[in-house]
Amino acid sequence: MKQSSPRRLALVASDVARAQEAAVEFAAAADWHTLDDADLAVVLGGDGFMLQTLHAMLDSGIVRPVYGVNLGTVGFLMNRFRAPAKILQKLHKARAIAVSPLIAEIVTREGTAHRCNAINEVSLLRETRQTAKIVVEVDGQVRIPELVCDGVLLSTPAGSTAYNLSANGPILPLDSRTLALTPISPFRPRRWRGAILPDRSTVTFRVIEADKRPVSVVADQKEIRDVASVSIATAPKQALELLFDPGHALDERIVSEQFEF
Structure with missing residues (x-):
């Protein structure tokens, strides 16, 4: 059953097999819109694809808050992959981090x-x-x-x-x-x-x-x-907005990185 959401969501997925398989699951879990009509984008892939997506937004002038789902290797800019229904239910709790290019x-x-x-x-x-x-x-x-x-x-x-x-x-x-x-x-x-x-x-x-x-x-x-x-x-003035799950925001990851050996 598709989840209803107060926000209009766009789905963007990498070409890699894992991301395409996940995209099928996400597509069935919500009503999706084009990036032009959406006010938030869910991005499936890795850090490289996230950067590619953010650059495409900057180039087109269509900049939206972005919630990344890690289906790559490191996933520093992404959130942990979970069942689409769980992610969509908790999107409203995601913390926003502004990043100026x-x-x-x-x-x-x-x-x-x-x-x-x-x-x-x-x-x-x-x-x-x-x-x-x-x-x-x-x-x-x-x-x-x-x-x-x-x-x-x-x-x-x-x-x-x-x-x-x-x-x-x-x-x-x-x-x-x-x-x-x-x-x-x-x-x-x-x-x-x-x-x-x-x-x-x-x-x-x-x-x-x-x-x-x-x-x-x-x-x-x-x-x-x-x-x-x-x-x-x-x-x-061109700041981008990345969304993270509570406790897993980018600033916390930056602090944690300094204590890894």
């Missing part, structure tokens, strides 16, 4: 301009065997005139436990209003391990010897190659 203004060596959103991080990575050389500016002031490295990234609190953590960056509480600036295998200055910045900061990276030492930019899942400069800032 980053906006990256990218200029390639040829002068082509790109604009990309990032929910987790924006990372610069060397394209060849040669190390990258990058100028690091914060709010128009040069902080590192020449960072010699494999790359560097700027992470949101939501993304601080992803690539940023793998690069030995700090874990940031969701309500900290900060960003993590983290080098990737830095060679010079050798002792620099990164910085924590206010989320109102604008960070600019300029590639030195871009022809000889090409660098790519990756904004979550989108890559732009052969870049000359990247300017990154937070976009609070």
